[in-house]
Amino acid sequence: MYFIDVILPIPIKQAFTYAVNVHEAHFLKPGHRVAVPFGKSKIYTGIVYRVHQTPPQMYETKEIDQILDEHPLVTQTQLKHWQWIADYYLCSMGEVMRAALPGAFLLESETIIRLQTERPYTEVTLSAQEELILEALENRQQLHLNDVRNLLEKKQVLGVIQALIDKNRVALVETLYEQYIPKMVSYLQLAPEFQEEAALTALLDEMQRAPKQKEVLMQLFMLSARQSGAVKRQDLLSAVSGGTAPLKALIDKGIVLQEKKQTDRKALWEQETAASKGLSEAQQKALEQIRAEFAEKSVCLFHGVTSSGKTEVYVKLIEEMLDAGKQVLYMLPEIALTTQLISRLQYYFGDRVAVYHSRYSVHERVEVWNQVLRQDAKAQLVIGARSTVFLPFQDLGLIIVDEEHEHSFKQYSPAPRYHGRDSAIVLGALTQAKVLLGSATPALESFHNASTGKYGLVSLKERFGKVLLPDTQLVDLRDKNRKKRMRGHFSDTLLEAIKETLSEDKQVILFKNRRGFAPIMECMTCGSAPQCPNCDVSLTFHKAKGQLRCHYCGYATPITKHCGACGSMSLDPKGFGTEQIQNELQELLPEARISRMDQDTTKGKHAHAKLIHAFEQGEIDVLVGTQMLAKGLDFRAVGLVGVMQADTLLNFPDFRAHERSFQLLSQVAGRAGRTKDRGKVLIQAYNPEHMILQQVTTHDFDGMFKDEMEQRRHYGYPPFNRLIRFTFKHRNFETMQNGSRWFAKALEAQFNDGVLGPEIPPVGRIRNEYLSHVLLKVPIHAGIKAYKGKVGQLVRNFEAQKPFARIKLVVDVDPY
Known part of the structure; x- marks a missing residue:
C-alpha cells in the first residue's frame, strides 16, 4: 500500500495522508497537484509533499480524487523554502501554499444540483419554490447554487435545496472546476485553393455584387503578404x-x-533592444x-x-547572468516602482523581462509562473514585489533586492507574515544564487550584518556625473507662524521656491505621508469629532468624494453639515493630507498643473504608470504624494522637493x-536634482533642531546608524534581539484582556525575562475587535x-483553554 502526504491550503500545521495505488505512487512526485476529499463533502487542491x-496511526486514509498535473x-x-517560511514565521505550510500559488492553481469544488434518478421517490406536496427548481432542472x-439564488431571487436557498434532498428529488454533486x-x-x-493570385483574382471578379466581402478579402490578402502568414481577426x-x-x-x-491559438497575455516588446550604457569610473x-x-x-549590501x-550596475550584473543562461529575480518593495523600471529594463533585455x-x-x-x-x-x-520569491525558479543565478530597507517588503496580513528581503536571502542560499541588497539608506540590521562581515559591503558615495547631493534646508514652522x-x-x-522652480521650467514634488483632506473633522462648539463605529479612530475627511472614511476598516459615510453630538454647524477640518495640499496649492498657483499620487488615485491596474508617464513627459508641474513617490523613482526634471511637515514622521510610537x-x-530628498543642476529640498518642521532632521540635511547616514545602534543595544531591540509579537483580538474587551494577561504570564514563566506587555496599541479597536499586544525579545x-x-x-x-477559545491569536515574527 502506498501513501502520499499532502499540503492543503488551510491553517493547520500538518500534512494529511491519502492512499494511492502503485501506479499513482510511481507517477506522483513532490510538487504535483492532486484533488483530495476533505471533511464530509469538500474537495481541496493539495500539493504532494x-x-x-x-x-x-490515528485515522483511516481516504483515496485521492484525481491527479491534476x-x-x-x-x-x-520551493518546498524546502516553504518549510523554512512556515518554521521561521510560525505558520502552517498550507498558509504558505495559499500565499505562494496564484489563485487559479487552487482549484475549487463547486456544489451542483442535479435531479435524483437512482432511487424511486414518493409523491409528496411540493412548495412553489421547490417546483420552480425541479422545472428548471428538467x-x-x-x-449551480448561484443559479438557484437567481431563480428564487433570494440569497438563503439551502433550506429549499435540503427539503428537495429530504424528499428524494435532487442530489448534490461536488465537482472541481479550473479557474x-x-x-x-x-x-x-485564405483557404489554400484561393491563395494563388489567379484563383484570388477570379474570386474577386465573382464578388462584384458583394463589395464589403470583396473589401475584406483585399485587406486579408494585403495583411497576409505584409505579415507573411495568418492575420489576427482583430487586426483585420x-x-x-x-x-x-x-x-x-x-x-x-x-x-x-x-x-x-493560445497566446500569452504579456504584451510583446516591439522595439529594438539596446546595449547597456557605459559605467562611470x-x-x-x-x-x-x-x-x-x-x-x-553569497550576500552583498550595495550602499x-x-x-x-x-x-x-544592476544591469551589468543581470547581463552577465543572462549570458550564462541563469535566471534573475529583481525585487522591488512597491508596485509603483516596477512601472518605471519595466520599460527601462525592457529597453536592454526586451522580451526576456x-x-x-x-x-x-x-x-x-x-x-509567468509557467514560463519561469x-x-x-x-x-x-523577473521583476516584481515580495511575492516573486515564491516563483518556481529552475536555475536562479542572481537576486537583486532594491530599496532593501523598505518595510513594504514585510507581509503583515494574512499569514504567512514573511519579510521579502529575508526570504530572498534564504532562497538564494537554497539555490546557490547570489543576493545583492541595494539601498541609499540601508536597514540598520543589513548595515550591521555588513559591518560585522556577515555580508559583503560595497559603497558608492558619489552621484552619477558627479552631480552634487541636493541642498537640504530646514524651515522652522514655529517662527513662520509667529x-x-x-x-x-x-x-x-x-x-x-515653488514659484522660482516652475519659472525655470522644472518640476516640484511635495511630500506628505497622509492621504485624504484632513484626518479629523472637529466640532468648534463641543470639540467632538466623528468616529468610526468599528474602530477606535477618527474618520478622515475626503473632500473630493464628500466622505468621511476609516483607513483601517474601509467604513465610509457622507459628510454632514451638522455635528452628530450637539447639532452645531461649526465643523472644521483639523490637520491635513495630500488632498488638502493639492487644493491649497491650486488656489495659490491657479496656472500650475498639479496632480496627486496616493492610494486614492492609484487604484487601477495602470494608474501608477499613467501618473508617472505624465510626470516624466512634463504634463504635470507639481506632484503631491505620499511615500509611494519617495522610493527609487527617477525624474530628471525635478528641481525642488518640499516636505510639508516632518514632525509627524518622528513622533510615532x-x-x-x-x-x-x-x-x-x-x-x-533624493528625487531632486538628478541632472547637472543641483536640486533643492525644503523640510518644514516645528522642531528643526531634532537630531534626525539635522542628520538628513547633512546626509549623515553613519551618524544616524551609530546613534540608533547605541539605543537599540541599550534597550535590547534588533539587531541585538529578535522580536515575536502576539496580538490578541476579541469583541469583548474583558475576555481579550484576560487572555492576553494569561499568555503574558505563561511567557514569563517559560522565558523569565524579555516579555513586554500586554499593552493596548494606539488604535485599540479595529473592525469591532479589541486588541492587545505582547512582545517577546x-x-x-x-x-x-x-x-x-x-x-x-x-x-x-492557550488555544486549548475553554475561556479563550474564541480569542484570535496572531503570531508575528520580526513584526516591525
Whole structure:
C-alpha cells in the first residue's frame, strides 16, 4: 500500500495522508497537484509533499480524487523554502501554499444540483419554490447554487435545496472546476485553393455584387503578404469598415479559414533592444568590488547614495547572468516602482523581462509562473514585489533586492507574515544564487550584518556625473507662524521656491505621508469629532468624494453639515493630507498643473504608470504624494522637493520611527536634482533642531546608524534581539484582556525575562475587535528553534483553554 502526504491550503500545521495505488505512487512526485476529499463533502487542491509506505496511526486514509498535473507544479527547492517560511514565521505550510500559488492553481469544488434518478421517490406536496427548481432542472441538466439564488431571487436557498434532498428529488454533486482560462486569439487566412493570385483574382471578379466581402478579402490578402502568414481577426476587423457580417459570410463559405491559438497575455516588446550604457569610473569600481565580494560571500549590501546609478550596475550584473543562461529575480518593495523600471529594463533585455505582482490578473500571473517553471526565454528576468520569491525558479543565478530597507517588503496580513528581503536571502542560499541588497539608506540590521562581515559591503558615495547631493534646508514652522508668514500650510520660503522652480521650467514634488483632506473633522462648539463605529479612530475627511472614511476598516459615510453630538454647524477640518495640499496649492498657483499620487488615485491596474508617464513627459508641474513617490523613482526634471511637515514622521510610537524618518526623508530628498543642476529640498518642521532632521540635511547616514545602534543595544531591540509579537483580538474587551494577561504570564514563566506587555496599541479597536499586544525579545544568539518550539507549545495550550477559545491569536515574527 502506498501513501502520499499532502499540503492543503488551510491553517493547520500538518500534512494529511491519502492512499494511492502503485501506479499513482510511481507517477506522483513532490510538487504535483492532486484533488483530495476533505471533511464530509469538500474537495481541496493539495500539493504532494512526500510519497511513502507508512500508514497513519490515528485515522483511516481516504483515496485521492484525481491527479491534476502531468508534471510537478512546485519544485523541490520551493518546498524546502516553504518549510523554512512556515518554521521561521510560525505558520502552517498550507498558509504558505495559499500565499505562494496564484489563485487559479487552487482549484475549487463547486456544489451542483442535479435531479435524483437512482432511487424511486414518493409523491409528496411540493412548495412553489421547490417546483420552480425541479422545472428548471428538467430543462437543464444541472444548476449551480448561484443559479438557484437567481431563480428564487433570494440569497438563503439551502433550506429549499435540503427539503428537495429530504424528499428524494435532487442530489448534490461536488465537482472541481479550473479557474485558469488560456487566452485564445483567432487567426485568419485564405483557404489554400484561393491563395494563388489567379484563383484570388477570379474570386474577386465573382464578388462584384458583394463589395464589403470583396473589401475584406483585399485587406486579408494585403495583411497576409505584409505579415507573411495568418492575420489576427482583430487586426483585420480594424482595417475594414463593414463590421463582422462580411467576414462571417466568407468563413461560412469556406473562403476564409479561422483558427484559434493560445497566446500569452504579456504584451510583446516591439522595439529594438539596446546595449547597456557605459559605467562611470565610480560605478565600474563598485561593480568590480561586488564581483569580488560575491567570490567570497553569497550576500552583498550595495550602499549607494540616491542617483548614484545603482540600476546601471544592476544591469551589468543581470547581463552577465543572462549570458550564462541563469535566471534573475529583481525585487522591488512597491508596485509603483516596477512601472518605471519595466520599460527601462525592457529597453536592454526586451522580451526576456517578465512582471509578477498582485495588480496583474490571475491569468497573467499563471502564465509567468509557467514560463519561469519551463525556463522560458520570456521570463529569464523577473521583476516584481515580495511575492516573486515564491516563483518556481529552475536555475536562479542572481537576486537583486532594491530599496532593501523598505518595510513594504514585510507581509503583515494574512499569514504567512514573511519579510521579502529575508526570504530572498534564504532562497538564494537554497539555490546557490547570489543576493545583492541595494539601498541609499540601508536597514540598520543589513548595515550591521555588513559591518560585522556577515555580508559583503560595497559603497558608492558619489552621484552619477558627479552631480552634487541636493541642498537640504530646514524651515522652522514655529517662527513662520509667529511672524505670520504662512499661506495655509505653505511657508513663504517654500511657496517662493515653488514659484522660482516652475519659472525655470522644472518640476516640484511635495511630500506628505497622509492621504485624504484632513484626518479629523472637529466640532468648534463641543470639540467632538466623528468616529468610526468599528474602530477606535477618527474618520478622515475626503473632500473630493464628500466622505468621511476609516483607513483601517474601509467604513465610509457622507459628510454632514451638522455635528452628530450637539447639532452645531461649526465643523472644521483639523490637520491635513495630500488632498488638502493639492487644493491649497491650486488656489495659490491657479496656472500650475498639479496632480496627486496616493492610494486614492492609484487604484487601477495602470494608474501608477499613467501618473508617472505624465510626470516624466512634463504634463504635470507639481506632484503631491505620499511615500509611494519617495522610493527609487527617477525624474530628471525635478528641481525642488518640499516636505510639508516632518514632525509627524518622528513622533510615532515605534522603535524604528527615527530610522524610518531618516530613510523616508533622505529618499524623497533624493528625487531632486538628478541632472547637472543641483536640486533643492525644503523640510518644514516645528522642531528643526531634532537630531534626525539635522542628520538628513547633512546626509549623515553613519551618524544616524551609530546613534540608533547605541539605543537599540541599550534597550535590547534588533539587531541585538529578535522580536515575536502576539496580538490578541476579541469583541469583548474583558475576555481579550484576560487572555492576553494569561499568555503574558505563561511567557514569563517559560522565558523569565524579555516579555513586554500586554499593552493596548494606539488604535485599540479595529473592525469591532479589541486588541492587545505582547512582545517577546529573543536573544540573537539563543537557539531560535528551541524558543519557537516552546512558543508553539504555549500557543497550543492557550488555544486549548475553554475561556479563550474564541480569542484570535496572531503570531508575528520580526513584526516591525
